[in-house]
Amino acid sequence: MxxxxxxxxxxxxxxxxxxxxxxxxxxxxxxxxxxxxxxxxxxxxxxxxxxxxxxxxxxxxxxxxxxxPLAPPLVPSRRVLPLEEEPSSIVQRYLFPTEKYRGEWRRHWIELIREILIGVAATLLMGYATGYMAKHNISSGVTIVILLWLAILVALGWRAADWWYDRFILTNKRVMLVNGIVTRKVAMMPLLRVTDMKYVQSPLGRLLNYGTFELESAGQEQALRKVDNLPNPNELYLRIVEEMYEPEAVEARLGRISEGEFDEDDGT
Known part of the structure; x- marks a missing residue:
């Protein structure tokens, strides 16, 4: 060879x-x-x-x-955002002591798009009407227009406050939906009963990062079945799926985060 x-x-x-x-x-x-x-x-x-x-x-x-130990990467590879430590005062009253809080979300601001458009249109019409009436010396008409405009703003402000108190909540046991200011409504579904879940994003939803969640439970009608206009749907989807199928992974990640924060505070 x-x-x-x-x-x-x-x-x-x-x-x-x-x-x-x-x-x-x-x-x-x-x-x-x-x-x-x-x-x-x-x-x-x-x-x-x-x-x-x-x-x-x-x-x-x-x-x-x-x-x-190696230095942490400049760009983290975590697929989900860090978990919040404590629930807000709005949510705290609905959690029992042994339940582990995972996060809460307000609906996307697109939920208020109609109210925003109505407020802008009412302001433009009020300005035009008051200018026209003031030019023709119709003082009583100006007062009526301003009062109507203020009434519209109060109604829109109430709707915005209702949006602020509307929360979607995730724990290690269930998902919850809390809404209402005067009449409070609380709907929930145990994670063990969820048999199917999906989220849908329209083209505008993909652009602005919001979507609609649909949850099924053993083919029965549930109080919490469809939730519209939730922000960061992919992030929320990963949170729920991980809590359903890999709860020990959530606990492990929480332990690593806590340990890392402790070491950083110690200066080690």
Missing amino acids: TTPEPPDGEDPGRRWEDQETEQFARPLDDPSEAAGGGDPGVTAGGAYYVVDEPLPLTDEELAALRGE
Whole structure:
């Protein structure tokens, strides 16, 4: 068997191996073992190569070999956002002591788009009407228009306050929907009863990052079945699915976060 030679013009500082015998090639310390007349550049598998000097290890690689902890990456790979520590005062009263709070969300501001448009249109009409009536010396009409405009703003403000108190809540046991200011409504569904879940995003929802969640429970009608206009639907979907199927992963992540914060406070 003849010894393969390096290609013409090949840089002697580069390594070249026979592709068919690459897995069998090994450098030989003893030139007498070389196949091909004692050429030290030939391996037992018949591959010719020139041995390069090994590349030096970086500080991070040396730290990993010594078992030292590595610095956190600049861009975190976490697929879900950090969990909130404490529920708000609006939500706290609806949680029992052994229940573990996972997060709460207000509906997306798109929920108020109709009220925003009505407020802008009413303001423009009020300005035009009061200007017209003031020009024609209709003082009583100006007063009526301003009072109507204030009434519209009060109604829109009440609707905005209702949106503020409307919360979607996730715990380790259930999902909840709380809404209403004077008449409070609380709907909930145990996570163990959820048999199917999906979220839908329209083109506008994908642009503004909101969606509609639909939850099914054993084919029965539930109080909490469809929730419109929730923000960050992919984030919320991951939270719910992880809580349903991998609750120990949530607990483990919470433990790592707490330990990391403690170490950082200690300055270690």
